[in-house]
Amino acid sequence: MARQQRTKKSALLLSAVLLLAVASWGLEQWKPFAYNWPSKWDTRLAPLASFVEKQTGYSFQHPVSARFLNDKEFNKLVVNDEADLSPDDKQYYVDLNALLRTLGLADGSFDSFSGLNDLSSGNTLAYYSPTDREMVIRSDAAALKGGKLSASLRAVVVHELTHALQDQEFGLARINRRHTTSEESVAMTAVLEGHANAAEDMYVEENFDDKELEQYQKDTTASSEPQVKLIPEVLSAQQSAPYIFGPTFIAALKQKGPRAITDVFLKKQPRSLAQIILPSKYFAGETPVEIETPTVPRKNMYALSDQLNQLDIYFILVRALGAPEALRLSDMWGNGHYTAYRANDKSGKGKMCVSMNVVGSTNTGTQKIFTAFSTWVKNPTLVNAQVKEIDDHVAISVCDPGTKVKHELPTADDTSQIFWRASDMAFIMRSEENTDAECVATALYTEFTIEEITNSDKMVTRYNELLDECSLK
Numbered sequence: 105m106a107r108q109q110r111t112k113k114s115a116l117l118l119s120a121v122l123l124l125a126v127a128s129w130g131l132e133q134w135k136p137f138a139y140n141w142p143s144k145w146d147t148r149l150a151p152l153a154s155f156v157e158k159q160t161g162y163s164f165q166h167p168v169s170a171r172f173l174n175d176k177e178f179n180k181l182v183v184n185d186e187a188d189l190s191p192d193d194k195q196y197y198v199d200l201n202a203l204l205r206t207l208g209l210a211d212g213s214f215d216s217f218s219g220l221n222d223l224s225s226g227n228t229l230a231y232y233s234p235t236d237r238e239m240v241i242r243s244d245a246a247a248l249k250g251g252k253l254s255a256s257l258r259a260v261v262v263h264e265l266t267h268a269l270q271d272q273e274f275g276l277a278r279i280n281r282r283h284t285t286s287e288e289s290v291a292m293t294a295v296l297e298g299h300a301n302a303a304e305d306m307y308v309e310e311n312f313d314d315k316e317l318e319q320y321q322k323d324t325t326a327s328s329e330p331q332v333k334l335i336p337e338v339l340s341a342q343q344s345a346p347y348i349f350g351p352t353f354i355a356a357l358k359q360k361g362p363r364a365i366t367d368v369f370l371k372k373q374p375r376s377l378a379q380i381i382l383p384s385k386y387f388a389g390e391t392p393v394e395i396e397t398p399t400v401p402r403k404n405m406y407a408l409s410d411q412l413n414q415l416d417i418y419f420i421l422v423r424a425l426g427a428p429e430a431l432r433l434s435d436m437w438g439n440g441h442y443t444a445y446r447a448n449d450k451s452g453k454g455k456m457c458v459s460m461n462v463v464g465s466t467n468t469g470t471q472k473i474f475t476a477f478s479t480w481v482k483n484p485t486l487v488n489a490q491v492k493e494i495d496d497h498v499a500i501s502v503c504d505p506g507t508k509v510k511h512e513l514p515t516a517d518d519t520s521q522i523f524w525r526a527s528d529m530a531f532i533m534r535s536e537e538n539t540d541a542e543c544v545a546t547a548l549y550t551e552f553t554i555e556e557i558t559n560s561d562k563m564v565t566r567y568n569e570l571l572d573e574c575s576l577k
Contacts, residue, residue, distance in 0.1 A: 141166035141237070148253050149261060152307075156265045159303045161362060168268040169236075170261070172243035181240060182224045182231070186217065199407045202456040202504050203444050207420055208486055209514070210336040212507035219335045223343055229324070230260050232267035234276045239264040255316035256323040262307045266300035274369045282373065286411050287392060290346075291374035298350020298380075299365070305351070337514040338419040341523070345415055348523045349380045352530040356383035356542075359533065378414040378437050378465075381526065384542050390465060393438035395497055398459035404445040407456060412440030417462065417473075418522055423512050424480040427521035432550040433476045434522070436469030437462075457488070457503040463496060474498045485511045517554040524557070525549040536571060543574035 145153060145167040157163050173181075189197075197217040204210035230241040241260060247253050253261065270276060276296070283289040308320060353374075357364040368374070379386035400406050412420075418434035425433065440462040447454030462477070464470035474493045477500050481489035489502040525545045532541035547570050552563050 142169050143167070146170060149265070152258060152261050153265055155307055156262055156269055156303055159306055160266065160269060160299070161365075162269055162273045164269055165272045168265065169238040170264075171238055171240045172247045173240060174248060175242060178228075178240065178242040179225045182228045183221045184217070184224075189217075196408075199444060199456065203408055203458060204336065204338070205507075205509055205511070206444070206456055206458050206487075206502055206504045208423070208483060208511045209338045209419060211511055211513065212505065212509040214336060216339075219339060223335060223339065230264050232264045232271070234271050237268075237271070239268065254319070255312055256320045258311075259304050259308050259320055259324075263300045263304040266303045267296065270296060270299065270369070279369065279373070285375075285392075287376045287413055288373065290377050290413060291380050294346040294350035294353060294377065294380045295368055295374065296350070297346035298352070298354040301347055301351045302354050337516065337519050338416075341415065341419065341519045344523070345377070349377070349526050352526040352533075353380045353383050353386070355530045355533050356387075360387075376413065376439075378435075381414055381522075382435060382542060382546075385465075393463045393465065395439045395441060395461050395463045397441040398443040398461050398499070400443060400445045403448050404457075405448045405454065406443070407446050408444040409442065412442050412460060412462060413437070415522070416440070419514050419518070421476050421480055422514050422518045422521075424483060425476055427518050427553060428550050429476075430518075431522055431525070433472060435546070435550075436464045436466070436472055438465035438469060439463050455504050457501060460500040462498045462500065467496075470496065470498060483512075485509055520554045521549055524554070538576045539571055540574040540576055544570040547574070 149168070149170060153164055153168070197215075200216040201210070201214060204214060204216065205212050210216075228242070230239060232239050239261065241247075241257065241264065243257060244254055247257055267276070279292060279296075280289070283292065308317065312320060354365070357368060374380055374386055375391045376385075378392075379390065397409060414434045414437040417437055417440060418430050421433055422430040424430075440460060442458055442460045444456055444458045446456050462473055464473050471493075474491065477491040477498055480486075481491050481500070481502070483489065485505060487503045487505045490500070492499045525548070528548070529541045529545040532539060532544050536544070544567070548557065548563065548567060551566065552560065557563050
């Protein structure tokens with residue numbers, strides 16, 4: 105699993121995009137005893153491995169190898185070379201560009217291949233590879249020479265060792281083979297990253313002094329490189345989502361007792377990202393509603409297709425509705441699928457259109473989603489946007505506006521609206537006993553904007569009211 109830098113925090117669109125960040129999972133048969141494991145731990149890693157065992161309650165069966173690389177060598181492993189792309193790969197990125205601008209999520213000039221490479225080179229700090237059974241870590245000069253690890257590197261190693269322990273205890277490739285949908289894959293990625301982040305966060309809390317904490321926060325805050333700042337929010341958010349939603353979900357599991365952690369790996373894996381974003385849906389057993397994938401119209405060629413998850417719906421709607429209302433509507437997600445297709449012309453470069461089928465978790469939710477998309481289709485930069493309520497779902501269609509389009513794109517505050525709710529939910533779990541943290545955080549973030557949350561006295565008053573309204577006593 106790739107260890108990403110964190111987005112700044114105060115208080116998917118496509119599974120294919122997310123998989124670029126977690127490509128180290130591997131799909132090979134799980135053979136934990138067939139690998140030539142090292143005979144002993146690197147002396148720098150041994151105490152960190154003991155810490156991970158103590159925090160997780162599981163034990164390593166073998167020591168784990170670690171490769172420390174400089175920036176240049178590390179980037180060779182996480183950045184794709186355009187020269188290596190096959191014709192099908194190149195067409196995929198052309199289609200992805202068109203899909204993003206068709207849905208109003210990127211401007212016409214955005215290049216997804218370069219953008220995703222920039223995300224990987226700027227944000228990936230380390231990864232654990234089940235294929236090679238090793239950690240690969242972007243390292244400073246001291247670590248490269250075999251010297252003492254900096255505080256930040258120790259925290260990153262704790263994160264990656266947790267993935268290695270997950271692999272030895274449960275088998276990451278075996279977990280991956282159980283997934284039948286992209287939603288299940290995305291959701292389980294969030295579980296794995298949340299579990300690893302929990303160990304990392306505890307290590308930081310227990311071991312860092314103020315100076316080390318300041319350096320760690322600097323090292324693990326999302327890259328401020330200009331090219332990274334230009335990447336559409338939806339792609340940055342999809343890459344960061346497992347590291348934001350996952351820890352809150354793990355915190356909710358821990359409230360149910362240690363067995364709940366083991367069960368989520370072995371017996372009761374989540375079925376959707378929505379179950380991770382709002383853990384109450386997981387505990388209630390709320391699974392995705394059955395819905396048909398849109399078909400390709402006659403005289404058109406298939407391009408792309410996948411599920412639409414809650415985060416996708418949020419980003420599609422956020423500029424049309426405003427962040428609080430888009431968050432409220434996304435919580436009503438029941439399932440979604442899209443199909444992108446092109447007009448069948450001889451060049452193979454016909455205009456792309458996208459059909460989406462979306463359903464709410466309830467009939468009322470479906471009706472409200474229809475109303476929301478009825479507002480969305482009025483966006484003047486969308487082309488041929490239409491919405492219909494058909495039987496039990498909402499059907500939306502829209503076409504590529506071309507490479508010169510300039511949309512009103514989702515902002516960093518829009519990302520914060522859904523991310524901060526998750527982080528504050530975890531904070532409330534820790535700080536407010538006998539309180540439904542999900543109830544409090546959801547009310548705040550569906551009633552107030554980010555600006556109001558950070559600067560409004562009304563928000564503080566409302567928070568105190570919600571502590572009573574959401575009391576579990």
